[in-house]
Amino acid sequence: MLGHILFKIAIFCYILASASLIVYIIKQENRLFKTGILSLISAFFFHTIFLMYGYYILGTAPVLDFRSALSFFSWSIMLVYFFIYLRFKSKILGAFVAPFCSFLMISSSFFPMSKAPVKPIFKTVWLTIHVLTTFLGNALFAIAFIASILYLLQDHYIKHKKLSFLYKRLPSLTTLDNINHYALVYGFPFLSAGIITGAIYAQIAFGRYWQWDPKEVWSLITWLLYAALIHERIAVGWKGRKAAIMSVICFLVLGFSFLGTSLWIKGYHNLKNLGTIGS
Amino acid sequence: MKILNIGMNHKTAPVEIRERLASKEVLEDLVKIESIKEAMYVLTCNRVEAIVITENEEETKKAIISFLCRLGDISKEKILNFIYVYRDLDAVKHVFKVASSLDSMVIGEPQILGQIKDSYRQAVEKRTTGPVINALMHRTFHVAKKVRTETGICESAVSVSYAAVELAKKIFETLSDKKVLLVGAGEMSELTARHLVSQGAKEVLVANRTFEKAIELASRFNSYAISFDEIPIYLEEVDIVITSTASPSYIITKDMLKGIERKRRNRPLFFIDIAVPRDVDPDVNSLDNIYLYDIDDLKGVVQANLEQRKKEAKKAERIIEEEVIKFGKWLKQLDIVPTIISLKNKAYSIVEKEMRRSQSKLKDLSPEQKKAISILCKSIAEKLINDPIIFLKSKAGRPSLNTYLDFTKKLFKLDEQQGEEYNEDTRHKFNNR
Missing domain, CATH: 3.30.460.30 (Glutamyl-tRNA reductase, N-terminal domain)
Structure with missing residues (x-):
């Protein structure tokens, strides 16, 4: 019940933040931005308590059904966003991140809560680390994705001399490219750590490091794609448009490997099946 | 007044x-x-x-x-x-x-x-x-x-050279450590380069058909001149190129830039072509991470910004209308201020006088009690003159105001000197110069 109330408050704050930040883009009044950021901080605060409460109730990271996975993803993006904001001070990014998180939260509230009792194999610190690192990595990639889309928009505006509404409000190409770069470079180690700790956890729980489960395979594909992108950026000097397009493609694959293997493709990682594992 | x-x-x-x-x-x-x-x-x-x-x-x-x-x-x-x-x-x-x-x-x-x-x-x-x-x-x-x-009335550039600087900032964020190449010596291109330098650009190289002129211009930027043939080489390292030659054909062609992005490690390159006829092949704009603005593009930007400012001016007029009304209210009050002040002064001086007169009879009271009596007297006096003041304020700006002011002065036998204070004061200032 308490969890339910916290969740509702968090959603409300997310929506309030999205609204103020979107209106901020249009009106460019600082107090709107302040309201937006404060609502985001409150949203994050209540969300964190909600997750801690979930952890306390379940005895493990509350990510065992699709509903909580979406909400946890939203939380990770917020956490990462605050770091990006402190680093780049880009006021406009929030107007895209906040609605994205609101969308995740609202979608999350439509999925049923898992009623199945928590199996002992989930109650290990390795699962928590696995989930935390993977999600932080994914969240950074989500920020890279948003920055890349904004880059492509801004690039389009400047190339085609459409210097209107969004052009004025978006940051410079260099800044957007830097955000993209920063998020990728930090996201990659997290994703790698997520895969490694996942393997360790699998060894402990199932006695096998790797079992070619669809989610594992798709994660590997995603990991390879991001590895290639980062290699191109750092070694070859990819920048700008091409790098942004590639970042968008990588995130779409990542999105598919998260959504597809969580919902549609059968495998032990499928969040619908989690309750049946080990039984 | x-x-x-x-x-x-x-x-x-x-x-x-x-x-x-x-x-x-x-x-x-x-x-x-x-x-x-x-x-x-x-x-x-x-x-x-x-x-x-x-x-x-x-x-x-x-x-x-x-x-x-x-x-x-x-x-x-x-x-x-x-x-x-x-x-x-x-x-x-x-x-x-x-x-x-x-x-x-x-x-x-x-x-x-x-x-x-x-x-x-x-x-x-x-x-x-x-x-x-x-x-x-x-x-x-x-x-x-x-x-x-x-309002956005001061936003966005309204001259060609500033428009170019603004664009450069939207591409590079900061211009510090950016290198500029001037191709051709012209007043407008030099002005644009100056703006870029004042925004932090590190170096301005100059290329010109007559080399002497290039050297002369470069010396003004504390930099060096390069020959026309060297342009393709320098395109690999500069960030902003301003062209303004009188050349009838393109000086910078798409072929010249093919493969250059790899050597530049995909850093953006911004061409500002203010020459007529144009110096840079327009197709260059289709290359990745290369941006080209010619003089008409920049003039278009300026025109759009001017239109934008005119729109913002409408907003500004609304703000001004509001402020004029506020100031008008203040102005109307101005005529009655001297009368109100002398009315208050009169009330306070009566209170003071009467307090002093009763001092001997009140000497047994404690300081707190004395204070309480003084506050009591003051507030009675204030209450008494409060309604006349409100009445006067409500007449502010009406043609009948002067009659009421005179009447108030007579009614309360106000000191003329105090009421005229303002006028005397300013006149005094002039004579003292």
Whole structure:
């Protein structure tokens, strides 16, 4: 019940933040931005308590059904966003991140809560680390994705001399490219750590490091794609448009490997099946 | 009390007329006009304006106009074609508009506010201002600031060279450590390069057909010249290229730039082509991470920004209308302020006198009790005069106000001296100069 109330408050704050930040883009009044950021901080605060409460109730990271996975993803993006904001001070990014998180939260509230009792194999610190690192990595990639889309928009505006509404409000190409770069470079180690700790956890729980489960395979594909992108950026000097397009493609694959293997493709990682594992 | 604004600007008078009225010492001669209570004189390259406070509007207006005729040696019939006269709230509105740069040649240009501040400072130094102009100016600065922060009237560049700088910032974020290559020596390209340097650009290289000219220009940027043949090599390292040669064909072609992105490690490259005919092949713009703006593009940007400023000016006018109404309210109250002050003074002095008289009878009371009695007396006095004050305030700005003021003065037998304080004060200032 308490969890339910916290969740509702968090959603409300997310929506309030999205609204103020979107209106901020249009009106460019600082107090709107302040309201937006404060609502985001409150949203994050209540969300964190909600997750801690979930952890306390379940005895493990509350990510065992699709509903909580979406909400946890939203939380990770917020956490990462605050770091990006402190680093780049880009006021406009929030107007895209906040609605994205609101969308995740609202979608999350439509999925049923898992009623199945928590199996002992989930109650290990390795699962928590696995989930935390993977999600932080994914969240950074989500920020890279948003920055890349904004880059492509801004690039389009400047190339085609459409210097209107969004052009004025978006940051410079260099800044957007830097955000993209920063998020990728930090996201990659997290994703790698997520895969490694996942393997360790699998060894402990199932006695096998790797079992070619669809989610594992798709994660590997995603990991390879991001590895290639980062290699191109750092070694070859990819920048700008091409790098942004590639970042968008990588995130779409990542999105598919998260959504597809969580919902549609059968495998032990499928969040619908989690309750049946080990039984 | 009337506010009077007489002047001419770039719309009403040609510069030959305006410059005749541009003399630094005008203010001192202007305040010799007997009916002027407060005055300031605004002088910029686009306008000449006298802002004065007077009791006698018509007479002062005539005096100022004949003063301006003498000053500029212009006949009276002629000068009337060039000047405008604003009275009271219209004058206030005009001053607000001028300071907010709505009346400028280029709407939103930022210099005008500083110029008005300078004029005001001069007037203060020469002690020709008084309570009304002081209040008007402080309100004006407030309004101008409000307009600037709440509307986009000062946003975005309205000259070709600034438009180029703004674009460069949207591409590179910061211009520090950026290298600029000037191809061809022209006034506009040099100006643009100067703006880039003032925004932090590190180095300006120069290439020109006549090498001597390139060296000369480069020396002005503390940099070096390169030959025309070297341009393709330098395209690998510079970030911004400004072209302005008289060449009939393209100097920078798409072929020249093929494969260059790899060598540049995909750093963006920004071409500003202000030559006519163009120096850079327009197809260059289709290459990744390369951006090309020619003179027409930049002029288009400037035009769009000007349109934008005009739209913002509408918003600014709304702000100004509101502020004029506020100032109008203050102005109306001004006439009754001296009477209210003397009414209050009278009440307080009665309280004080009576307290002193009763002192011997109250000497046994404790300090707290004495204080309580003093507060009691004061609040009775205040309550008594409160209704008359509210009544007077409600008559502010009505034609019947003077009758009521006189009546109040008689009714309460107010000290005339105090009521006239304001007028005496400002007159005094002038005579003391």
